[in-house]
Amino acid sequence: MKKAYRCDDCGHEIVQDERDPVPECCGEKMKEIPLEACRDAGPEAARPGAEDEPCEDFTGKQV
Secondary structure, eight states, X not given: OEEEXXXXXXXXXXXXXXXXXXXXXXTEEOEEXXXXXXXXXOTTTOOSSOTTSOOOOXXXXXO
């Protein structure tokens, strides 16, 4: 799962894995910002596999 962060001073934004430590920018820890709800898949809509893998349509055909 990913988390997004924004620097209050310069506005720099970063998205990283939730297991990584909170990033720092301009000498302070960045603030977490919520990801867009439409980009966060619920359990029924979540696609199996990693984000960088091709989509599986479960038809048995190779993609």
